Amino acid sequence: MAHFLARRLLLQFLVFAGVLVLTFLISHVVPGDPALLRAGPKASAETIAKIRHDMGLDRPLPIQLAVYVRELLRGDLGTSIRTQRPVITDIAEHFPATFELTTLSLLVVVAVGIPLGVLSAVRKDRLPDHFSRVVAISGVSLPVFWLGLVLIYVFFVRLGWLPGTGRLDMGVDPPPPLTGLYLVDSVAARDWEALRSSVRHLLLPVFLLSYVSLAPVVRMVRSSMLEVLGQDYIRTARAKGLAERLVLYRHALRNALIPTLTVIGLSYGTLLQGAVVTETIFAWPGMAYYAVGSMTYLDYPAVMGITLVSALIYTTVNLVVDLLYGVVDPRIRYD
Amino acid sequence: MAVRVFGWMWAVVPVVVVALLAAPLPAGSAQATPQDVLIFGSTSDVETMDPQVTVDNIAWRAIYYCYDRLVQLKGGTTEVAPQLAESWTISPDGKTFTFRLRRGVKFTDGTPLDARAVQFSFTRLLKMGKGAAGLWDGILDASGITVVNPTTIRFTLKTPFAPFLGSLATDQASIVSPGVMKHESGGDMGQAWLAGNSAGSGPFRLKEWRRGERLVLERNPTYWGRKPALRQVIIRNIPDPAVLRDLLERGEVDMGETLTDDQLDALKGKPGITVFEAPSFLVTYLYLNNKNPYLSKVKVRQAISYAIDYEGIIRGVKKGRAVQMRGPIPQGMAGHDKTVFQYTRNVARARQLLAEAGYPQGFELSLLIDPGIREWADIATIVQANLAEVGIKVKIEGFARPTMRAKLDKADFDMATGFWTPDYPDADMFTWFWFYSKNGGLAGNRSFYVNPQMDRLVVAQRQETDPAKRLALFRQIQKIAVEDAVYVYLHQAIYRIPMRDRVRGYVYNPMLLFMPNFNGISKGP
DSSP states (O other): OHHHHHHHHHHHHHHHHHHHHHHHHHHHHSSSOHHHHHHOTTOOHHHHHHHHHHTTTTSOHHHHHHHHHHHHHTTOOOBOTTTOSBHHHHHHHHHHHHHHHHHHHHHHHHHHHHHHHHHHHHTTTSHHHHHHHHHHHHHHHSOHHHHHHHHIIIIIIISOOSOOSSSSOTTOOOOOOSSSOHHHHHHHTTOHHHHHHHHHHHHHHHHHHHHHHOHHHHHHHHHHHHHHHTSHHHHHHHHTTOOHHHIIIIIIIHHHHHHHHHHHHHHHHHHHHHHHHHHHHTTOOSHHHHHHHHHHTTOHHHHHHHHHHHHHHHHHHHHHHHHHHHHHOTTOOOO | OOOOSSOHHHHHHHHHHHHHHTTTSOTTOOOOOOTTEEEEEESSOOOOOOTTTOOOHHHHHHHGGGOOOSEEEOTTSSOEEESSEEEEEEOTTSOEEEEEEOSSOBOTTSOBOSHHHHHHHHHHHHHHOOGGGGGGTTTOOGGGEEEEETTEEEEEOSSOOTTHHHHTTSGGGOOOOGGGGGGOOTTOTTHHHHTTOOOOOSSEEEEEEETTTEEEEEEOTTOSSOOOSOSEEEEEEOOOHHHHHHHHHHTSOSEEOOOOHHHHHHHHTSTTEEEEEEEEEEEEEEEEOTTSTTTTSHHHHHHHHHHOOHHHHHHHTTTTOEEEOOSSSOTTSTTOOTTSOOOOOOHHHHHHHHHHTTOTTOEEEEEEEOTTSHHHHHHHHHHHHHHHHTTEEEEEEEOOHHHHHHHHHTTOOSEEEEEEOOSSSSGGGGTHHHHOGGGBSTTSBTTOOOOHHHHHHHHHHHHOOOHHHHHHHHHHHHHHHHHTTOEEEEEEEEEEEEEETTEEOOOOOGGGTTOOOTTTOEEOO
C-alpha cells in the first residue's frame, strides 16, 4: 500500500510538472499581449513597455518559467493582471462556489446514475431500460448552454419558481464565512434564510450539471451489471433462494462497481468542464467564471493558477478512486 | 421477476426537497427594491477598484463616486467646475497650474485631504505608471508637483497642454488617501489592498464586494458635500442581457447596462420603464493602415470613403440609432466643424478615383474585426459588399480581442473596425491621438498616418492657450484629415440606458457614459 501510494504520488507530481510546463508554454505563445490590455485602449508605447517590464514579460521564456516555478515553490501563484490581487486570494474566493456546485452534482450523478444503471440492466430492452437510455443519451447530446438557457427561461423567466443567477437572493446576506460553502456555513450559523436561498440557487445549476454528466455512469453500471449478472455465482445466489434485492445490490453491484468507480473519477473532469459553461450561464461566481474572465484578458498568472489547481483536484480525485478499489473489492492488492 | 430496484425512499426524497424549497415561493415574486437603495444591473464585473491602475469603464462606474477630484464636469456638460479645488490660476505660458484647495475635507479613513495628500496621490499614479498614468505621458512627472502650502498645490507641466484642466476631471485623477501606504506590501504602494477597497473622499465608499455577484457602495457618512439621497448603490453582476432585461421588467433592478437594441426596443413600451436616449461621443470608424502600399495612396483612401454606404450601416446595423460622423471631431464636442466635407456613397466617383490611382482592376485587402462584437461583424459584411462593387475584394479576418489589439499595435492588418471614446472632454482626444505620427498603433494613430504638417498642427493645438486660435487650428486639422481620408468616419452612436420610472434625477453626461450620477439620483415611491 505504502509503495503504491509513493508511486502514485510520484506519478502525480510528474503529471503536475507536465501540466505546468505545457500550460505555461501554451499561454505564453498565444498571440496577444496582456500588457496591452492592462495599459488600456489608448496607451503610449512607453507605458506599454514599462508595464511589460514590470510584469517580466520582456524576459526570455525559460527565465519567466524559472521565476514562476521558484515563486510557486514558495507557495506564491503570482499577482493577477486583471484584478491586481494575489492569484491565490482570487482562487480562494472563487473555489468554494465551484466546489459546492461540482461536488453536489457528483453526488447527484452517483445517487441517480447507479440505480438507473442497475434498473437498466435488470430490465434490459424493456421500457425502464429505454427510459434510462433516453435520459443518459439526451444528457450527453444536448448542448449544455442550450439546456441551461432553456432551464432559465422556463423556471426563472416564465414560471418564476427558481432564481436564474448568482448564489443568493439580493436581500439575503451570506452566512459568516467559515468554509466558503454556503450550505455548510449557513447550517453552522443556523441561518435558515441563507440556507434556503442558497439551496434554491443551487437547484438549477446542479440539475444541469449532473444531467449532462450522467450518461457515462449509467451506461457503465448497465454494461458491467449485465456482465456480472450472467456469472455463475449470481445463478448460485438465486438458486439458494436469496432475495433478489440482496442478489442485485450485495453480490452483483459490488463487483460491477470497480469500472464504475473509474468512470466516476473521470467524470469529475467532465464536471469541471461542464462547470465552465454552467457557471457562465448562471453567473455562478466560481473558479470557471473567474477562469473565463482571466482567459479573455490573457491573465497568465490567473490562468496558470487555475490550471494547476484544477490539475491538482483532478489527479487527487483519481488517486482517491484508485484507493477506493481496495475498499470495494478486498481482492485488489496494491503491490 | 418483480424487483424493486429503486427503494421507496428514492421516490420520496426529491419530492420532499422540491416541495420544501420551491412550493412556498410565490410565483414570479416581484419585490420592489427599497427606496433608498439603487440596484444597478451590469453585464460585466469590475476588475479592480484602484483608480490609479484601471482604465476600464466598467470599473470606473464603481470607483468614480468613491473619490473626489480637483475639478469636476458641470452637470451634463463638458465644462470644468471646482470640486476639491475652490479656484485656480493658469500661467500665461500654459504650463503652470496652481490650485487652492477646499479646507476641512477628510478621506473616509480619517486622513486629512491637503496639498500633501494631493501630491502623494499624483506621485503614486505616476510612479506606478500603469495604464491610468498614460494620460499624462510626457506632460507631467512627479518633480512637477509642488506643495506650496497646506491648501495650495502647483503643477508644472513639461510642455503646455491645453486640455490639462479637463483631464483632471477623469477617473485617473481621483485623489487617493496617503493612508493606503499603511497597507503596502512588497513595495506595491498599496495596490493589492486598494484593488478591493476604497480610500477616497467621495459621496460613496465601497462597503462590500462579492466578486462576480455584487458590489455594494454605501453613503460616505463624513462626506463634505451634499449628502446623496441613496443609502446604497448595489451593482449586480448579471452577465446574460436577457436575464437583466427580465429583472428590469420585474422591478428587481432599477437601471441596467448593456442591453442590445432589440431588447431596449422591447422594453421601451413596458409599463414602469423609461429608456433614456442621447447622442454620445462613442464613435465607430475604420482604420486604413497607411503602411499598406494600396492604402498609402490618398486616392485609394478617398475611393474607399466614397464607396461605403454610411446610411445603410446606420440603418442596418444601428437601426437608426446613430448619426453619420462629419470629420474626426464628433458633434457636441467643442471644436467640431459643421462645415467640413462629409463623404457620402458615390460608387462612380469611387471607381474613377481607383482608376486614377492606377487600379482600375481593383485589388484585395483584409478587414480585421473582433467577431465577438456583433456590430463589427455586421459592419464588416456591409463594407465587404460595398467595396466589392468598386472592385476591392475584402477578406474579413476575425480575432479574439487580445490578439486583435496586438495586431493593431504592430500594424499587422490592412483595414480594421474600431471604437473610440474620449477620456477627457477635449477635441485633443480626436486629433492629437489620431493623427500624430508618433502615436502609431494602440496609442491612437491606428491608420499609421504620417504627415509633418499635421504633426505640427496637432502639437500646436495642444500648446495653444488662446481658445479662438485653438478653434482655428482644429478647423485646419479637420479639413486635412477629411481630405486625406485618414480614416473612414462612420458614425456617432446614440447612448441608451433603461431605468425604472421611479428613478429620479438622472443627469446624462456624455463624458461619463458608464458613470451615472449616483450622488444625484433618488427614487420615488
